[in-house]
Amino acid sequence: MTQTAAAPPAIELVGIDKSFGQVHANRDINLAVAAGSIHGIIGENGAGKSTLMSILYGFYQADRGDILIGGQKTVIRDSAAAIAAGIGMVHQHFMLVENFTVLENVMLGAEGGATLARGTAAAREELKRIEREYGLDVDPDAVIEELPVGRQQRVEILKALFRGAEILILDEPTGVLTPAEADHLFRILKVLKEQGKTVILITHKLREIMAITDTVSVMRRGELVATRRTAETTVEELAELMVGRRVLLRVDKGPAAPREVRLGVENLTVRDGRGVTMVDDVSFAVRAGEIVGIAGVAGNGQSELLEAIAGIRRPASGTITLGGKSVGGLDPAALRRRGLAHVPEDRHHMGLVLPFEENENAILGYHGAPEYCRGPFLSLDAMRRDAKAKIEKYDIRPPNCRLRTANFSGGNQQKIVLAREIERDPDVLIIGQPTRGVDIGAIEFIHRRIVEMRDAGKAILLVSVELDEIRALADRILVMFAGRVVGEERPDCGEQTLGMMMAGVSGGQGASA
Amino acid sequence: MSRPFGQLPGWADYVLMPVLNLGVAFGISALVVLFIGESPWEALTTMLDGALGRGEGIGYTLFYATNFIFTGLAVSVAFHCGLFNIGGEGQAYIGGLGAALVALAFDQVLPWWLTAPIAILAAASFGAAWALIPAWLQATRGSHIVITTIMFNFIAAALMVYLLVNVLKVPGAMAPETRTFAAGGQLPKLGWLLELFGLKIGAAPFNVSFLIALVAAFGVWVLIWRTRFGYEIRATGISPSAAIYAGIPYVRLVVVTMLISGGLAGMMALNPVMGDAQRLQVEFVGGAGFVGIAVALMGRSHPLGIVFAAILFGVLYQGGAELAFWIPTISRDMIIVIQGLVILFAGALEHMFRPALVALFARAIPARAG
Ligand SMILES: Nc1ncnc2c1ncn2[C@@H]1O[C@H](COP(=O)(O)OP(=O)(O)OP(=O)(O)O)[C@@H](O)[C@H]1O
Ligand SMILES: [Mg+2]
Numbered sequence: 001m002t003q004t005a006a007a008p009p010a011i012e013l014v015g016i017d018k019s020f021g022q023v024h025a026n027r028d029i030n031l032a033v034a035a036g037s038i039h040g041i042i043g044e045n046g047a048g049k050s051t052l053m054s055i056l057y058g059f060y061q062a063d064r065g066d067i068l069i070g071g072q073k074t075v076i077r078d079s080a081a082a083i084a085a086g087i088g089m090v091h092q093h094f095m096l097v098e099n100f101t102v103l104e105n106v107m108l109g110a111e112g113g114a115t116l117a118r119g120t121a122a123a124r125e126e127l128k129r130i131e132r133e134y135g136l137d138v139d140p141d142a143v144i145e146e147l148p149v150g151r152q153q154r155v156e157i158l159k160a161l162f163r164g165a166e167i168l169i170l171d172e173p174t175g176v177l178t179p180a181e182a183d184h185l186f187r188i189l190k191v192l193k194e195q196g197k198t199v200i201l202i203t204h205k206l207r208e209i210m211a212i213t214d215t216v217s218v219m220r221r222g223e224l225v226a227t228r229r230t231a232e233t234t235v236e237e238l239a240e241l242m243v244g245r246r247v248l249l250r251v252d253k254g255p256a257a258p259r260e261v262r263l264g265v266e267n268l269t270v271r272d273g274r275g276v277t278m279v280d281d282v283s284f285a286v287r288a289g290e291i292v293g294i295a296g297v298a299g300n301g302q303s304e305l306l307e308a309i310a311g312i313r314r315p316a317s318g319t320i321t322l323g324g325k326s327v328g329g330l331d332p333a334a335l336r337r338r339g340l341a342h343v344p345e346d347r348h349h350m351g352l353v354l355p356f357e358e359n360e361n362a363i364l365g366y367h368g369a370p371e372y373c374r375g376p377f378l379s380l381d382a383m384r385r386d387a388k389a390k391i392e393k394y395d396i397r398p399p400n401c402r403l404r405t406a407n408f409s410g411g412n413q414q415k416i417v418l419a420r421e422i423e424r425d426p427d428v429l430i431i432g433q434p435t436r437g438v439d440i441g442a443i444e445f446i447h448r449r450i451v452e453m454r455d456a457g458k459a460i461l462l463v464s465v466e467l468d469e470i471r472a473l474a475d476r477i478l479v480m481f482a483g484r485v486v487g488e489e490r491p492d493c494g495e496q497t498l499g500m501m502m503a504g505v506s507g508g509q510g511a512s513a
Numbered sequence: 514m515s516r517p518f519g520q521l522p523g524w525a526d527y528v529l530m531p532v533l534n535l536g537v538a539f540g541i542s543a544l545v546v547l548f549i550g551e552s553p554w555e556a557l558t559t560m561l562d563g564a565l566g567r568g569e570g571i572g573y574t575l576f577y578a579t580n581f582i583f584t585g586l587a588v589s590v591a592f593h594c595g596l597f598n599i600g601g602e603g604q605a606y607i608g609g610l611g612a613a614l615v616a617l618a619f620d621q622v623l624p625w626w627l628t629a630p631i632a633i634l635a636a637a638s639f640g641a642a643w644a645l646i647p648a649w650l651q652a653t654r655g656s657h658i659v660i661t662t663i664m665f666n667f668i669a670a671a672l673m674v675y676l677l678v679n680v681l682k683v684p685g686a687m688a689p690e691t692r693t694f695a696a697g698g699q700l701p702k703l704g705w706l707l708e709l710f711g712l713k714i715g716a717a718p719f720n721v722s723f724l725i726a727l728v729a730a731f732g733v734w735v736l737i738w739r740t741r742f743g744y745e746i747r748a749t750g751i752s753p754s755a756a757i758y759a760g761i762p763y764v765r766l767v768v769v770t771m772l773i774s775g776g777l778a779g780m781m782a783l784n785p786v787m788g789d790a791q792r793l794q795v796e797f798v799g800g801a802g803f804v805g806i807a808v809a810l811m812g813r814s815h816p817l818g819i820v821f822a823a824i825l826f827g828v829l830y831q832g833g834a835e836l837a838f839w840i841p842t843i844s845r846d847m848i849i850v851i852q853g854l855v856i857l858f859a860g861a862l863e864h865m866f867r868p869a870l871v872a873l874f875a876r877a878i879p880a881r882a883g
Contacts, residue, residue: 078872312757333760342758350758353748360744365759367744376740 008071010035010198016065025051027222040209043219044439045411046397058082088160103140150181243441256475258287262459268318278304280483286459293474301483310342341421345432351417354406359387390419410437538858563835564828572717578827582726583781584805589814591774595750600662601778602802603669604640608779611639613793620698640779641772648771652764690794700788720788730816807860
């Protein structure tokens with residue numbers, strides 16, 4: 001796996017340096033990745049991982065430093081140049097045309113000729129060959145928006161391979177995947193490696209690093225602080241290198257003391273835009289002082305359930321109560337006033353208005369609250385003061401409340417949403433994927449805040465595709481499958497049991513209240 | 514997020530891009546002028562001299578600019594909400610009806626400074642009313658506002674001709690127009706303002722509406738960037754899904770935003786109706802509603818940018834008229850071609866040079882760390 005001396009490294013970065021105004025995102029980075037290996041990059045939110053990869057892919061130009069591809073110094077001005085140099089990238093947020101087919105997406109930008117017909121036939125053949133070779137398994141004629149995320153991601157990989165990528169960069173590819181989908185992705189990456197391709201993988205999940213990479217680099221505050229052979233390091237060492245202190249990889253919490261019911265859901269049925277039943281006659285209750293987790297493979301109705309409770313989606317039937325009073329038909333603003341806070345699963349789509357300044361996003365949904373307003377005017381002073389306090393408390397980096405939210409790293413954006421919702425001190429908190437894209441140091445902090453909320457007597461409903469996270473935080477676990485709650489388990493039940501229930505094999509104590 | 518798409522430094526975005534677009538438009542215009550055998554340089558100097566050379570020219574330039582400030586603001590407010598209001602033309606036309614009715618009712622009993630506020634209100638509410646139905650249809654039925662506002666332009670034109678010919682026309686007169694307003698229905702000229710700079714206003718119809726337009730521009734700035742409602746407008750315009758998450762009521766927001774937009778377009782009528790002609794005439798809007806789209810685009814939907822862009826288009830209008838007068842081979846149609854080119858490059862193709870410029874900056878900037 002390590003081609004020393006003989007072959008030049010697939011990629012060599014020499015003294016790469018990049019600043020955005022005050023933020024020094026990459027400092028004098030030196031890195032060599034051997035051809036035919038899988039190299040992991042880890043680091044805290046805002047450490048500069050995505051920036052470094054963006055430089056490699058031609059999105060940004062480094063202020064200083066050189067890029068060597070296969071030993072050749074290469075100037076990468078834009079993504080076209082990166083593709084020409086054999087570099088492909090799978091973005092954290094896919095860049096596919098939603099209503100095009102797989103084949104059309106793959107061909108986009110490589111249509112080859114004025115009429116599509118000839119190019120299409122050739123492309124279809126090539127696509128089939130690549131799919132066979134790497135076990136990618138996607139239907140060329142499927143329309144993107146109808147594919148689950150895992151497959152959409154494979155289309156991104158296909159696209160890169162179709163363009164002749166020898167080096168594949170994946171930026172947090174598993175953030176949106178179910179465990180099964182992630183396994184499939186890793187199988188694909190292994191095949192790629194066997195075929196001699198080089199893979200760079202950015203992730204926050206140390207387990208994945210240990211499972212699949214050959215070498216791993218750690219970034220901290222813009223610097224590359226260490227590179228290790230994966231076989232010679234441990235999760236604990238990596239965690240410490242990342243954060244600069246020992247990290248508790250486990251949640252510390254006492255037993256729950258549940259009290260009265262705060263959030264009640266009875267016989268709730270929710271249909272999507274096409275009339276398909278996504279949530280099917282679901283009933284449960286969340287009490288003050290407990291965390292109820294909803295486990296399940298993504299796409300089994302959890303998202304729709306959250307949206308219905310948050311007032312974003314109108315249920316087809318059933319009742320939702322807050323503090324014993326029915327709140328059916330209330331809009332999200334009215335629900336917030338009644339003490340419901342909602343951390344949405346998808347921060348880009350819902351939780352944030354990306355071009356807004358950080359302090360503007362820090363009040364989204366609460367922008368009508370009296371403390372942020374003076375009559376019809378916004379009180380910029382109050383907004384900024386408040387944003388600064390949250391930035392400090394949640395260690396959001398860079399600590400600049402006037403920065404456009406789009407310019408924060410993914411994990412820091414998530415912290416902006418969490419700070420906004422948690423600091424309102426709501427009675428009921430519903431959270432979707434709280435730590436998606438968040439680094440382990442911050443996960444520790446977020447988990448602690450959620451447990452503190454519980455201990456302060458709040459009712460918390462948590463949806464996560466991370467089974468570990470649910471098991472660590474929840475006091476009770478409901479398992480959803482095909483829109484129904486198929487069982488309830490205690491967090492100390494075996495992973496096997498939960499896995500079976502999530503796959504639709506009934507178990508546990510049956511559907512429960 | 515990790516999607517660093519082409520950002521330009523502020524000054525390049527707000528100054529360099531418009532200048533570049535304008536340069537290209539003028540460059541092509543120069544070729545056209547050359548083609549008909551005239552000197553582009555002479556044409557340019559004639560135009561600039563006509564628009565900015567003397568007090569009267571400046572008066573005309575600012576008079577036209579006043580129209581464009583109002584219509585540009587109207588387009589920009591809707592823009593911020595993600596709505597494309599093409600109906601400024603019709604809303605201004607109907608706004609004129611409101612202004613004229615007030616002027617006709619009060620011009621003999623009230624002084625101008627009492628008539629004016631009522632007329633402003635009337636013009637704004639008539640313009641807003643004309644935007645109401647398209648807004649409602651967009652918000653509740655999803656009928657595309659571009660289509661409905663265009664249709665309402667035609668309805669406004671037909672309605673106004675009907676009213677002017679059959680209802681408002683002075684009995685016995687030939688022209689389809691109202692009677693001339695008395696002094697109480699006229700907005701005073703701003704000769705004194707030009708005199709402060711040692712300029713003579715001459716016959717130019719530069720009037721108080723210009724100041725009202727500046728106040729409106731400031732008001733729009735406050736609305737969009739300093740009020741809760743403006744926050745909701747921007748959130749909805751940028752991310753409708755985030756706006757729903759935030760509990761921002763879509764229907765109400767769209768309707769109120771369009772009322773404000775229509776109201777601003779309606780106020781444009783004050784300038785030609787009460788400030789210049791002193792009566793209501795057919796077709797007095799003269800395309801200002803459409804120019805407003807180019808003005809809003811060029812001014813980046815920011816009130817300050819809109820004021821500058823409006824003045825630029827004022828120069829084009831006034832300078833163009835002078836050009837047609839002094840160089841007869843350059844006909845009025847030719848002027849329209851030149852104005853069209855500017856609208857094309859500054860408005861429709863506004864972002865044409867952006868990718869190239871972004872690439873250029875990406876290449877040039879790294880040398881300068883930070
Ligand atoms: N376009 C930009 N303008 C200004 N600052 C930026 C820009 N892009 C990134 N940054 C800043 O550079 C730093 C590094 O960001 P980057 O996205 O590389 O972090 P990351 O390591 O990928 O973090 P995460 O794990 O949260 O995705 C951050 O502080 C971020 O705010
Ligand atoms: Mg990142």
